[in-house]
Amino acid sequence: MDEKDLQNALVMYQLLQNQFEQLQRQAAFLQNRYTELEATRQSLEAAESMAAAGEILLPLGSGVFMHGSGQAKEPLLMDIGAGILVKKTQKEATALVEKQKSEVEQQSAKLSQELMAVASHINQLGSQLQAAMNPPEKK
Numbered sequence: 026m027d028e029k030d031l032q033n034a035l036v037m038y039q040l041l042q043n044q045f046e047q048l049q050r051q052a053a054f055l056q057n058r059y060t061e062l063e064a065t066r067q068s069l070e071a072a073e074s075m076a077a078a079g080e081i082l083l084p085l086g087s088g089v090f091m092h093g094s095g096q097a098k099e100p101l102l103m104d105i106g107a108g109i110l111v112k113k114t115q116k117e118a119t120a121l122v123e124k125q126k127s128e129v130e131q132q133s134a135k136l137s138q139e140l141m142a143v144a145s146h147i148n149q150l151g152s153q154l155q156a157a158m159n160p161p162e163k164k
Contacts, residue, residue, distance in 0.1 A: 026157040041147045055133045062126045
């Protein structure tokens with residue numbers, strides 16, 4: 026490997042490292058999204074059973090709750106993006122959350138494959154660079 030090839034390989038190695046880090050950030054985002062969706066699904070299930078008891082705790086965020094009445098179970102208001110709320114029944118809301126969870130799982134699987142491919146490429150290139158920078162000693 027001549028000096029120009031070595032420089033090109035080093036640049037490629039750095040680009041792959043940056044891509045790998047970006048993919049890791051995306052994977053973390055997807056994991057957080059999945060966790061949020063699972064918590065929402067569990068809350069929908071809990072709200073249904075709590076509503077029968079009459080009073081529920083409503084999360085306001087950051088660990089703050091307020092007491093509320095569970096009498097009016099439906100319709101639920103769901104944010105569909107851009108601050109737009111739509112009315113959904115509890116069954117529709119649960120189905121939508123499950124669909125979103127499934128989509129996140131699919132995206133995570135694709136991302137995992139991409140991460141493995143980039144990691145493999147990084148390892149191969151790293152081995153080549155190491156061999157080029159530390160040539161075997163001549164006897």
